[in-house]
Amino acid sequence: MSATPEQPFAPSPDETRLQARTVLKSVFGFDEFRPGQEAVITHMLAGGDSLVLMPTGGGKSLCYQIPALVRPGTAIVVSPLISLMQDQVGALKALGIRAEFYNSSLDPMAAEQVLRQLHQGELDLLYVSPERLLMPNFIAQLQSLPIAMLAIDEAHCVSQWGHDFRPEYSRIGALRPHFPQVPFLALTATADQATRDDIVTRLQLQQPRIEIGCFDRPNIRYTVQEKRTPFKQLQSFLDTRDPDDSGIVYCLSRKRVEEVAAQLQDLGYQAKAYHAGLPGDHRSQVHQNFLRDEVRIVVATVAFGMGIDKPNVRFVVHYDLPKNIEGYYQETGRAGRDGLSAEALLLFGGRDINTARYFIEQNTNEEQRRIESFKLSAMVEFAQALSCRRMVLLNYFGQRDGQPCGNCDVCLNPPRVFDGLEAAQKVLSCVYRLGQGYGVRYVVEILRGQENERIRNLNHQTLSTWGIGKEFSAAEWESIIHQLIHQGFLVQDIRNYSVLQFTEKSGQLLKGQVSVELALPKKATGKARGQARRTEKDELSTLQREVFETLRSLRKEIADSEDRPAYQVFGDAVLIEMAKHLPKTDGDLLAIPGIGERKLAQYGFEFLQCLRTF
Structure with a gap:
């Protein structure tokens, strides 16, 4: 769509809802919005500001991707990590959406080409780093163009109360006077009340709609074990997993990352180390190999994974205690983004607390030390909790009406x-x-x-x-x-x-x-043993499992030929539905959630041909 910066965009609310629903089905392959999405999208299409809190995998991205395809102009998306931008742009292009990124990874010629596309109105979405966005020349260029909206991803980085405060993010609010008519959208998976209030103030959001989704991720089983022999505990956990499962093991130090990765490799696991001290090309290779299922386990510091789009991560292990619940929640939320069963294991020991407190004390800002100390205490309370882990998490984020989940280690092995x-x-x-x-x-x-x-x-x-x-x-x-x-x-x-x-x-x-x-507080801690968990693949019949594995092989062949991660063809959840229902026609395929017209045109013939053999 084309428009000048001054042209208003004011179709009726019914028209915008219809347009949004049409895009949802035809492009993304879904019949219904998830809770909260449609209200935010309608508000954004009407030109209003919004703050959206939804859990990792809860569908935040659609809250700006659909308005970007309906509103005139280009949507600007602020994102903190180059790898995240590349993942998201690749996934959008697979859907036929005109998207690019603009950051320091581009050579001058490639950067010039992206800017040319922007000025010629050839982009629906442009992902930019905060540093590039705040350059005066770039701001001036944007002011001369029709901008559909400005979306700030990982918006907790804006706030001093957030768990990952970044000074360059705090300056984004200075853009508000330059774009008074452009709707701003702030998105995050983790923010308590103090952080939410600070985001609204710092970004100068105007009467924003605040949409807080449910933080519950019922497909994730939370387990905490007393740290005794951590590598043996990790090995025992991995021995219970499907060898094809992808997972992340988080460690606090670079040295420990390399030690654990090496030990796993010695045992025959497809594992790689990832931390900020490794060369950039090495990190990029590990990241890409993980996305393409060529590496099954990444052992990493928290430098790995922010906004990672890989939907089939089946487990996340914290080898060491995280510094705060927000980080823990965000990191565990990288498991099971496709809605299928996943597990989060935390190994917790008293030495971890002392290490974390030592690092907090190195901060010379007294206010930040106080904030970080509180957040560490809350994390320790979660690890030592005698009540349902899921309730602890939900209460931390202000959602206090939950009931025991029946699917965490405390619920499965309750105390007296x-x-x-x-x-x-x-x-x-x-x-x-x-x-x-x-x-x-x-x-x-x-x-x-x-x-x-x-x-x-x-x-x-x-x-x-x-x-x-x-x-x-x-x-x-x-x-x-x-x-x-x-x-x-x-x-x-x-x-x-x-x-x-x-x-x-x-x-x-x-x-x-x-x-x-x-x-009652436990006098002694035995080894917690939860009930064995049946996954969605376990629920398939023998024939359905054979169909699933055949479809997965076909998916990998296609993904390799297109040089993209397999999940960008179809996710595991889509393949499981195919295996269950054995669709025979294009219409049958379109009825499966996650298959839109673009994916049908690209891959429908090959998958239907494969399914007919059964």
């Missing part, structure tokens, strides 16, 4: 529990008497009747809740309070020194209108 209503009421009463202005340790000191200078100076020994909790040790009370946080009865305010505050559920607990079940 007791009726915790009285203990919980004591905690909440103490928090109330303290004016919701103190943290966990101080509340525990009051409950246990401690006498120290701070308590005497504040005269808190006169509170009615002082000394009412001597039946539990300090460690047990801390466990109880953390469980109440995980169950949504309390929240910690990161912006106010992590003080304990009430939630909308607190009043019901104080009035005794709800029951509370709490877990």
Whole structure:
């Protein structure tokens, strides 16, 4: 579509919805939007700003890709990593979408060609790095062109409260006055309330629609094991996996990455190391080999994987403790993006905590040290949790209405529990008497009747809740309070020194209108053994499994001939549906989610020919 910068785009809401749904089916091959997508897309098509929080694999990209194909002009997408841009542009081109990237990896001739396409209106989407976007000459060029929208991916990098703050990202908000009529869209998979508020302020979003998707990834099984003999634990975990499964093993140090990768190679695994200290061409090769299933396991630091588009990662292992829940959630979210079964294993040891705290103390910014310390404490609480892991994650992100999932290690191997209503009421009463202005340790000191200078100076020994909790040790009370946080009865305010505050559920607990079940801290930790998990491939019959493997071989042949990752032909979920339903016609193929008209035209004949042999 062509338009001048001044031309408004104002079709009726019904027209834009119809256009969006048409693109969803014809280009992307889906009949229905996922929750939240259509509302954001409609708002963006009407020219409004939005902030979108959806889990990894939750469909954030469609929130700007569809408006980019419907609105006049070119959509500019800000992305932090070159490899991420290349993956996404490759996937879009496979769908017939006119997309390119503009970053430092391009030689002058290639960069000039991309800019020529941009100026001639030949691009639907252009992915740019924040450094390139903020160049004055580039800003001036964009101001002379019809810009459909500006999408900022990984928007948590904008905020000082985010887990991956980047100074260059914080400057993107300065573009707002240059593009007052262009809708801005901020997207992230991980942001607490403080981070969300900061994103809106720093990007100068105008009355944005804030869409918060459900953070639950029910296809991922979360497991935490006490770290004892970590490599043997990793080997034991891998021995239970399908040898064709792809996975990522995260380590904190470059040295450990190389050690673990070498040990896995010695055992015959297709494993490679990846960290920022390796040559750029080596990292790029590992990345491409992983995408193309030529390397099954990547052992990496967190330098690997942001926004990775590979949908069939079946497991993520954290060999060391992550620094925060946001990073952990984002990294585990790289497993099972296709919606099929996946696993996340965390090995947790006390030495990891000390190492992480040491690195935090090296930060000279006192405010950042405080933020990072809080986030590390929350990560430790998750690892030590005695309640459903999924509930802990959902509560951390403000979604407090969840029920135990039945599919994490705590649910599958539950600890001993007791009726915790009285203990919980004591905690909440103490928090109330303290004016919701103190943290966990101080509340525990009051409950246990401690006498120290701070308590005497504040005269808190006169509170009615002082000394009412001597039946539990300090460690047990801390466990109880953390469980109440995980169950949504309390929240910690990161912006106010992590003080304990009430939630909308607190009043019901104080009035005794709800029951509370709490877990007793484990005296000794045995090896946790969950129930063996059946995957979608396990559910296939013998014939269906044979069909699936034959289709997978055909997919690899096609992908190799086109020099692209296999998942850009069809994902595993699509092949499983083919194996189950044995489609016979073009119409049958189009009925399978993930197959649009472009993919049908490209690959339909070959796959139907293959299926007819069965």
